[in-house]
Amino acid sequence: MTKxxxxxxxxxxxNYDDYVCDMDxxxxxxxxxxxxxxxxxPYWRPGDDYLTARRQ
Incomplete structure (x- = not known):
């Protein structure tokens, strides 16, 4: 897995039928x-869906 x-x-x-970086x-x-x-x-953030849930 890459970063x-x-x-x-x-x-x-x-549209591209591929994964892209969606950062504006x-x-x-x-x-x-x-x-x-x-x-x-500098815009990389972990895509952890449970990150917010663990903070609650």
């Missing part, structure tokens, strides 16, 4: 992301 697969923003897109990035962030000028994704 993307465990991210809350990694969603299935029926502005133009500058998208350029940085596509040019790989970041060591790791």
């Amino acid at each position: 993307c697969e465990s991210c809350v923003f990694y969603q299935y897109d029926e 990035l502005d133009e500058d962030e998208m350029v940085r992301f596509l040019s790989s000028q970041t060591d790791s994704c």
